[in-house]
Amino acid sequence: MKIFIFFIILFLNSIAVANGNYRLGTFSGRVSKLNVHAALLRIRIDFANMKYLNKKDLVEFWDEKNPEKKCKAYILGKSNEYILIKVPELRVCEKSLFITTGAYLKFFSQDLVNNIEMGHEVIEILIKKKLAIGSRLNREQIKLDSHIERIAAINKRFKVLREKLDLQWGHEINLLEEDRVIALRNFQARQLEMDEINKKMAQYRIADENLKEDRWALDPRLYYTK
Secondary structure (H helix, E strand, O other): OOOOHHHHHHHHHHHHHHHHHHHHHEEEEEEEEEEEEEEEEEEEOOHHHHHHHOOOEEEEOOOOOOOOEEEEEEEEEEEOEEEEEOOOHHHHHHHOOOOOOOOEEEEOOOHHHHHHHHHHHHHHHHHHHHHHHHHHHHHHHHHHHHHHHHHHHHHHHHHHHHHHHHHHHHHHHHHHHHHHHHHHHHHHHHHHHHHHHHHHHHHHOOOOOOOOOOHHOOHHHHOOOO
């Protein structure tokens, strides 16, 4: 019984996947130009996944009045609004489908489904890369956001150090100034003592001899004879 339920689930899942793929591969278009001799149709299309249509992709098309009758073709060229398809059995298709300029047709392409699935895989890879790069980007953004805060923290730290250094500098200058004042006071005191000593030494100076030679008696110009 369990095995039967398991296969039922797989079957339902496969149907869901098939339906999803069918929707992805189905699109509509309108015939804008027809070349019966070359078996070419230019189809105007406009849908979100048209970028996944490529040259040489196989397509099936039908009209809404007769959806059981389908014709096969492959894409020869593509522009932003049109695809050019080659219909090998165009004469046969015209008998069962309404194919003329302005006709509205439905299309299905398994290649389109495969291309979209490849696009999903690429998107998943890109999402993983985006997440990885986004994580790095967030880390770098945090670093950038914290740059100003880090600068402010460094400025604050060095401001404190500078203020402390200024205090130490001022203290050292004050000590030197106190030393200068004390040294000046001591110098002036010693200078006064030195002046006093010089004054007393001048006062108590002792000559080498007491006799002083009288020069006028020896110089004939300073006296005359009688």
